[in-house]
Amino acid sequence: MERPERLIVDGRRLDGRRPDELRPLQIKAGVLKRADGSAYVELGKNKVLVAVYGPKEMHPRHLQQSDVAVLRCRYNMAPFSVEERKRPGPDRRSIEISKVVREALEPVLFLHLYPRAAIDVFIEILQADAGTRTTGITAAAVALADAGIPMRDLVAGISVGKADGTVLLDLMKEEDQWGEADMPIAVMPRRKLVTLLQMDGNFTPDEFRQALDLAFKGIERVYEAQKRALREKYVPASEEER
Amino acid sequence: MKEMVSSVKRDYIVNLASQGKRLDGRTLDQLREIEVRRGVIGTAQGSALVKLGNTQVMVGVKIEHGEPFPDTPTSGILVVNAELLPLASPLFEPGPPNEDAIELARVVDRTIRESQAIDLEKLCIKEGEDVWAVFIDIYVLDHDGNLIDSSVMASVAALHDIKPPKDPEWTLPTFPIRRKPVAVTVAKVNGVLMVDAGLEEENVMDARLTISTLEDGTICAMQKGGSGFLERREIEEAYELARKCGEEIRKKL
Numbered sequence: 175m176e177r178p179e180r181l182i183v184d185g186r187r188l189d190g191r192r193p194d195e196l197r198p199l200q201i202k203a204g205v206l207k208r209a210d211g212s213a214y215v216e217l218g219k220n221k222v223l224v225a226v227y228g229p230k231e232m233h234p235r236h237l238q239q240s241d242v243a244v245l246r247c248r249y250n251m252a253p254f255s256v257e258e259r260k261r262p263g264p265d266r267r268s269i270e271i272s273k274v275v276r277e278a279l280e281p282v283l284f285l286h287l288y289p290r291a292a293i294d295v296f297i298e299i300l301q302a303d304a305g306t307r308t309t310g311i312t313a314a315a316v317a318l319a320d321a322g323i324p325m326r327d328l329v330a331g332i333s334v335g336k337a338d339g340t341v342l343l344d345l346m347k348e349e350d351q352w353g354e355a356d357m358p359i360a361v362m363p364r365r366k367l368v369t370l371l372q373m374d375g376n377f378t379p380d381e382f383r384q385a386l387d388l389a390f391k392g393i394e395r396v397y398e399a400q401k402r403a404l405r406e407k408y409v410p411a412s413e414e415e416r
Numbered sequence: 417m418k419e420m421v422s423s424v425k426r427d428y429i430v431n432l433a434s435q436g437k438r439l440d441g442r443t444l445d446q447l448r449e450i451e452v453r454r455g456v457i458g459t460a461q462g463s464a465l466v467k468l469g470n471t472q473v474m475v476g477v478k479i480e481h482g483e484p485f486p487d488t489p490t491s492g493i494l495v496v497n498a499e500l501l502p503l504a505s506p507l508f509e510p511g512p513p514n515e516d517a518i519e520l521a522r523v524v525d526r527t528i529r530e531s532q533a534i535d536l537e538k539l540c541i542k543e544g545e546d547v548w549a550v551f552i553d554i555y556v557l558d559h560d561g562n563l564i565d566s567s568v569m570a571s572v573a574a575l576h577d578i579k580p581p582k583d584p585e586w587t588l589p590t591f592p593i594r595r596k597p598v599a600v601t602v603a604k605v606n607g608v609l610m611v612d613a614g615l616e617e618e619n620v621m622d623a624r625l626t627i628s629t630l631e632d633g634t635i636c637a638m639q640k641g642g643s644g645f646l647e648r649r650e651i652e653e654a655y656e657l658a659r660k661c662g663e664e665i666r667k668k669l
Contacts, residue, residue: 266518273515277623280643357638367645371625373638374530379655382635386648 177352181337188348189218194388196332196344196395201312201403203320211321213403215313218346219303224313226321228293243288247276249310251299271307278311278360278370279318282325293323304350305333311360311370316400320407329369330396331360334385336375341384343392355381359389363397366390419507421619429620433608439617440469444610447661450668452569454577462578462591466570469614470560472504475552475570479581479591481541482549492539493549496525498556498567505559519641523599524554524567526637527628531597534575538592541585548586550575561615564626564639565665568599573669597636598665599628600658604644609653611661625651627658631666 181188191197197218206212209225216222232238249271253259264272275297283293295317297310308331315329335345337353350356355375361368377385429439436444448469457463460476482493498521500508513521528534539548552574554567578591603613603621613621622644628637635655640646646654 266513266522269515269518270522273519274640277641277643281645362645367647368640368651369645371638371640371646371651373635374526375636376530376630377635379633379635382655383652386651390648 178348181349181352182340187342187346189346193340193342194391196392197346199396199399201316201399203316203403203407209317209321211317211319211323213313213316213320215309215316217305217309217312217344219301220299220306220309221301222306222309222313223298223300224310224317225296226293226314226317226323227296228321229288229291229323230294232290232292237292238290241289242285243283243291243293245276245280245283245285245293245295247272247279247295247297247314249275249297249299249307251302251306255299255302271310274370274372275307275311275314278331279314279329281367281369282315282327282329282362283318284324284326287324293318302347304345304347304356305358307331308333308358308360308370312396312400316403319404327362327364328397328400329360330363330393330400331358331370332389332392332396333358334389334392336377336381336385341381341388343388355385357385357389359386359393361390361393363393366393419615419619421616425616426620429617430606433605433610436608438610440614444608445657445660447612447664448614450569450665452573452668454573460574461581462574462576464570464573464577466566466573468562468566468569468612470558471562471566472556472558473563473566473570474555474557475567475574476555477574477578478551478553479578480549480551481585482547484540484544484547489544490537490540490547492534492536492547494525494529494534494536494552495549496521496528496552496554496571498524498554500556500559500563504556508556508559519639520563520567521554523564523626523637523639524552524571526639527568527597527599528552528571528575531595531628531630531636533572533593533595533597535592535594538588546585559615561618562601562612564601565599565612568597568628569665569669572596572598576669595630596666596669597628597630598662598669599626599637600661600665601626602654602657604642604646604650609650609657611657625654627655629658629662633659
């Protein structure tokens with residue numbers, strides 16, 4: 175695919191969004207029968223499915239921690255999730271993402287409540303269009319809540335970045351590929367605490383501040399959608415009206 | 417991967433930090449002593465050994481022919497690999513790179529790649545067929561904390577040490593390196609920010625944020641690590657520290 179001459183024309187992006195707009199976001203809690211908790215998220219063309227198992231007995235046992243539960247995360251892209259088939263199995267990118275996703279979720283969990291236990295989070299990217307790790311975190315937080323695991327807060331993720339010199343919320347694939355910067359971020363929304371922050375590209379200090387402003391705005395909307403999804407599953411419609 | 421820390425040690429480090437002090441007498445914004453030696457390996461095109469306090473990292477750069485990626489047919493290739501050698505720490509084990517080694521290599525890769533320090537377009541030999549591949553191999557020799565910053569220092573120093581390969585197809589007068597990106601990792605220990613955490617400080621930190629900057633203060637890469645969180649004001653404070661300490665480090669490279 176050729177790079178279009180401009181990624182932003184008259185203040186509008188390739189898909190018609192303004193710089194501070196999210197793609198359409200849909201979240202559903204509790205979509206899998208066997209898992210203890212699950213969630214499905216679509217953000218634009220991204221389709222992400224997450225299952226949570228646990229807290230459960232840790233296998234293999236030598237990985238047990240005597241004082242806390244161990245959170246294990248696996249971020250995995252389906253071979254058919256990208257334009258050219260991705261070789262199945264973990265690669266260096268997915269190993270790094272699994273690590274930062276785990277570190278993004280750990281701050282909301284009370285892991286000391288379940289010594290020797292394991293909590294497994296499986297993030298499957300079924301269709302990818304930039305922002306999969308943050309979409310995975312958004313889904314994982316809902317799935318953890320759906321599993322009934324005590325949490326201090328949810329974790330909401332979004333990416334911000336820069337294309338054609340403009341700071342943008344929620345990059346799509348073309349903006350990620352041809353833009354100048356990409357900054358995925360995850361936040362515990364109630365107290366605005368950042369649990370994941372990565373960036374590559376180039377940001378002046380001023381653009382960085384703008385990007386953070388935009389990210390916190392986006393996080394609010396993601397958080398609302400997460401709460402809506404949990405309410406849809408757990409609050410009966412009759413109670414919702416009151 | 418963290419070592420076990422006694423609660424006495426943890427409390428001591430936390431208490432010191434809350435008074436703006438540290439185990440080795442440094443201030444919170446003070447780096448350990450930096451020593452950079454270039455050209456330490458004759459068989460590499462470029463090499464450097466960096467000592468950051470007691471942490472030692474060696475980097476060797478090899479340049480070979482490679483096939484370009486289909487989507488960038490005129491661009492040279494950059495490959496960064498990191499080895500956490502078993503001789504560097506009792507916690508490091510032989511075997512394929514674990515997630516810590518992979519994260520380290522990928523953060524160094526992003527810092528160098530996104531800074532555009534290497535002009536990869538100049539490393540094309542024949543479009544779509546033959547380009548120069550630059551292999552950066554990070555060898556951690558002694559782990560006393562802050563492997564990210566020391567690995568970026570050693571990599572950048574080694575890249576600036578490169579002597580062109582003796583190959584008839586190498587036509588450039590020098591290796592096309594033009595910038596000095598620098599990573600500064602800020603550790604958060606019980607709400608207190610400090611630069612260049614030593615191993616014992618790393619073992620008790622809640623979170624860290626690495627910010628890689630260029631000469632003009634532009635940010636080219638970031639990476640948060642650890643199981644804690646950061647407030648926005650801490651992120652902005654970390655940037656100021658990264659800028660200030662980055663300048664100091666750059667003078668040594």
